[in-house]
Amino acid sequence: MGKLVALCDGHGANTAGKRSPDGMRENEFNKAVMNHLKVELERHGLDTLLVAPTDADTSLSTRTNLANAKNADIYVSIHANANNGQWGSWGGIETYHYPNSKTGKKLADVIHNEVIKGSPLKNRGVKSANFHVLRETKMPAILLELGFMDSRFDINYLKSDAYRQECAIEIAKGICKYFGITYKEKQAPQPTSNKYYRIQIGAFSNSSNAKQYQEELLEKYNLKTIIKYYSNYHRVQIGAYSSKSNAIRYQEELLKKYNLKTIIKYY
Template sequence: MTKIFIDAGHGGSDPGATGNGLQEKDVTLAIALKLRDILNSDYEGHSVMLSRTTDQTLSLSQRTNMANSWGADYLVSVHINAGGGTGFESYTYNGSYSGKAETNRLRAIVHNAIVNETEFRDRGKKEANFHMVRESAMPAVLTENGFIDNAADAAALKSDAFLNKIARGHAEGLASALGLTLKDVNDGQGYIEVVVDSLWTYNTANWNDKAVIVNQGEVFTVIRDKFPVDGGYMYQIKSGLYITANPTYVRYYTK
């Protein structure tokens, strides 16, 4: 069982970077929660621990101590950048240590998957003396997902659909790097078509967590087959969002 530790940067009394009406601590938490949900819904052979699941103040040492005590196999610390740039970059520890080549190999897989999924400008695979990657006892990466003080990046970071892309890029990269098994959700590839005028999608498998409205005739690829949610059923679609499985609203078919 592969243990994955997900750290949502900052939190509580530490807002992190701010700009364009956003606080880093809120965006990192949203991405971390989405990443956890995608890993658990789409993959198997792993367990996940988060440094925080709410707006909580934690020191850097508390975070790495938590991961080290748990015996995590991999750590990913999620952050948002600032300082006048744009795009995505990732960091590993810049010191000399056993396993550095493997740490950088795994990071490259995660990094490339995030860039491919988000289409962020690739600012490069970097190294730095950051606590989260220095004090972790396991291979670790720190991701910087756009610039909160860049208007275009911030506009994307305000979109739940784009946060889903960031989380899915992380999930696909981690799955590939760590050899996670994709759950067998369908015998054949399934699709759904919206058959009513308009319909809500959901960020998570929660009827109250509304995302964006989709319209009649739109077709989506199903990545998780029908499953029960609070008295009803949902599908998960390729964007990472969820949608009702009620045949009154959607038509399911395979090709």
């Protein structure tokens, strides 16, 4: 049987309060992290349960009752923090477990350590609290506060999708560790070829001849060229083009406009 991870996005989309001084809703952040996290976990063969899948203001007991009824193995609640609702210089990440819960603390420690690794936000540590979602869940449960909505510093991260994704990846790494699953990095995008199409207008064995021709092209046609030396020739070229058709189009233009006969090089 696969493990079931209950995912909680904290509050409803329209829950009163729960927004930054400039109006970002906490749920927007929580939900974005949760959705990225869901994908990450499922990529590792874990099952997920969204305890509040709609935008409605789902009560905390509805959330924990569902996780209990489905026998979730762990419960992860995602939040953004607030101090007093006014912009300030505070900030940072903290992770909560239920007081004296050994498994809760173990889960909090392993996830918190991943989340703060390399994070630009302050590490406020692992803490315990008598929160509903920690108390009323039968399984190990944690509540993450991934930054302060009323922090002038944190808010820039909370609003960025890169940070939201990074949080999800790090939480997933922690969950994988907790279950003894090897985290697989996402496939890096295929490296783009660093070869380009270049239009060669002339090739000279003598470098001063190449330079002279370069100046002539600039004076006569206002053509900016570069000189590349390889295989015994100083080559006067235009480019680079990543697309061959663009290079050909420009080559035709040079012929039509200036009667310049050129060849295309690819390297």
